[in-house]
Amino acid sequence: MTAAKHDVFQAIADPTRREVIRLLSKKELPISEISAHFPISRTAVAKHLRVLSEANLVKGQKVGREKIYRLQPEPLGEVKQWLSYYExxxxxxxxxxxxxxxxxxxxxxxxxxxxxxxx
Amino acid sequence: MTAAKHDVFQAIADPTRREVIRLLSKKELPISEISAHFPISRTAVAKHLRVLSEANLVKGQKVGREKIYRLQPEPLGEVKQWLSYYExxxxxxxxxxxxxxxxxxxxxxxxxxxxxxxx
DNA sequence: TAGACACGAAACCAAAAGGTGTTATATAAT
DNA sequence: ATTATATAACACCTTTTGGTTTCGTGTCTA
Incomplete structure (x- = not known):
């Protein structure tokens, strides 16, 4: 599952998404707290989270009425591997x-x- | 002025462009030879090369009637640096x-x- | 039980991305 | 000089992206 529509390279191409990753690297957060860090709407942030989620860079878990997202950095290994060839x-x-x-x-x-x- | 419109993260987001990078890592090539490796038109490849060029990942030099492109891998350092934080x-x-x-x-x-x- | 809150889903929009094909121009070869 | 080649420059089309609003639903809490 966790759709293959977006790969990790695409996921990290967007500056907003990189910033989301950075935030989540500090601590897991619900969508509303994440979107509080950006000038864009909560819905827009939710979309970015979906892209990140499809790339398995992030995983959301419903807790009560919130959905807590946490970083799953493993897919970055693919980028690293790709890079290592060019070093x-x-x-x-x-x-x-x-x-x-x-x-x-x-x-x-x-x-x-x-x-x-x-x- | 090697425009700043495209950054390196965006440049490597596209699989075709990553393949172009791979090709150029082997040896510098003119556009037509590069596009011979792809099912898309030469014009399309030229556009990808422009994106790569704006990200300074590639540099073209006119030689006679050809334009030879060669890889300039330095900007990948930015990606590497970004990644290193998440390691x-x-x-x-x-x-x-x-x-x-x-x-x-x-x-x-x-x-x-x-x-x-x-x- | 009422709100207030957090989120998902849908409809919509503008702009950018990734293509195409055509035409123009400089260079090379005959 | 003519013709073929390599590419640049356009104009154009379609899909995706990144954003918006609106509305519905589930969940806390006063």
Whole structure:
């Protein structure tokens, strides 16, 4: 089920939908709270949520009279996989590492773990 | 001025355009050769190329009567950066590191470079 | 039991997307 | 010089997108 009409690439193409994703990454929210963050109508937001839902990026659950949406980030893996092929062409893998390393407290540990894993 | 009308997220949303990107990643090509790979008209392909061009994912250069397009993968970095924020929510960061590390020969060095950089 | 609230569904609309085909122009080849 | 080629530039068509309003239904709460 969960229709295949929209794929993840299309789903993330819209800035509003990316912002919805960002909001939901912080915490699950009902539609009305989500739409409070946008200048557009609740109905319009609901439509974006349907697109996200069709791409399985989001899942809504009815709770009382509300419908709570939460992020399901797994489909982003497809994008990542697609991207990974092109990394060889602009070769800034260092910046990826840098990003991760600079943002983490336990990065030394992570790196060690992998290195150990390799032996 | 390489118009800002289309961003990279929109550009990669279309399967045809992703396929064009794939083709150009192998080797630069004139429009007619690109469109030979698709069931649609050359004009339609040219439009896709214009979208890609506006997103700076592709650059065309006139050579004689042909216009040769080549891939410019740098803007994909924006997608990658966007994605990197969400990696924490699914595939734990280790898989990123793992991917990079396993694919590189000089990874030890890379990692050292960064670590050194931090001190 | 009445409202008020949260949502879904439907009808509608304008603009953009993704196509088409035709015509014009510069370059290459004969 | 003529003709064929590669593409640009239009004009046009149809479907999708992103938005709106309105109305109906279920669910809390005073």
């Amino acid at each position: 060889q062409f602009w070769n800034n893998k260092l910046s990826i590492l840098k990003h991760v390393v600079e943002k983490e407290d336990d990065n030394e540990e992570s790196i060690k773990m992998i290195k150990t894993d390799k032996q | 924490q929510f699914w595939n734990n960061k280790l898989s990123i590191l793992k991917h990079v590390v396993e694919k590189e020969d000089d990874n030890e060095e890379s990692i050292k470079m960064i670590k050194t950089d931090k001190q």
